[in-house]
Amino acid sequence: MTSRRMTFRAVVVVLALVAVLPMDGAAADPAPPAPADRPGADHLVPGVPPGPHQPWQIDTPDQLLAPRVYVPDAGEEMIEPRDAAAGTYDLIEYVPLSEAEAVAGAKVTCTRLTGPYQRQVERYLKRKVDGKQSRADCLAVRAFQIKQRIKPAIGFAGPVTWARMQLLSARKNPNAAGKCPVRTYRVACVDLSRQVTWVQKGKKVVFGPVPMRSGRKQYPTRAGWHKVYWKHKNHWSTLYNTPMPYSQFFSGGQAFHAVYGSIHTEIGSMGCVNLRLADARGLWGVLKEQDRVFVWGKRLGK
Secondary structure (H helix, E strand, O other), X not given: OHHHHHHHHHXXXXXHXXXXXXHHHOOXXXXXXXXXXXXXXXXXXXXXXXXXXXXXXXXXXXXXXXXXXXXXXXXXXXXXXXXXXXXXXXXXXXXOHHHXXXXXXXXXXOOOOOOOOHHHHHHHOOOOOOOOOOHHHHHHXXXXXXXXXXXXXOOOOOXXXXXXXXXXXXXXXXXXXXXXXXXXXXXXXXXXXXXEEEEEEOOEEEEEEEEOEOEOOOOOOOOEEEXXXXXXXXXXXXXXXXXXXXXXXXXXXXXEEEOOOOOOOOOOEOOOEEEOHHHHHHXXXXXXXXXXXXXXXXXXXX
């Protein structure tokens, strides 16, 4: 059994080497010159995914280690991250497959199923809180979903509907419970329980609140006090081979940054605070290096 495993691993290594070597003796693409102010060739060209001439950085899966930082030059700072495709941040509810199929067949307009956030949604809508779906409950939830453009609007009390309700509840006074410390300087507040973030200076909210996606159970966003120690507008994650627009690092490899995909997913991020592109751009203009970040709470879900 051991020898078979070793043989299998050897084959994998060989295949991996073949995949990165030039075919038919062709020369590899020449490496572009590295700007003088960067610490080495292991830094990616901003906004460009890694290629044969760009060695992968050694990152840790738990993102405990900070990336190597440098001062971006003026040319790099002029590059704006690409826009997200239309519909990227649409509010799509997670409904059971049977209901999704029924909706597609135009057989369901109001579900009879009890959703995972039934009690919370009933409380928000000021209905009887019994955790049981009724026709009246469904119609009330469906009306909310239609107004908020949540699809499919069938009255299912799912995570996206509840997340939207939490954001709306936080808009008037996100720090009503006083869980984010009030200071004379700017504090970026990251509420893992409600999955919202904002920036306050004293008691005044200067940004947000906006929805976010924090780390999953295996890779939680680290709680407590942190500082923004590096801002990189066009960061590319070599660990996950994905863009991280408007990155603002505050704890090791964890950062605020935009994602080109929904932030309303049942599974959390790999530790970063994910934002919609417009929100990440807005936060970029508010936070400065050395600004404080406070994280608390616990994210529900996976």
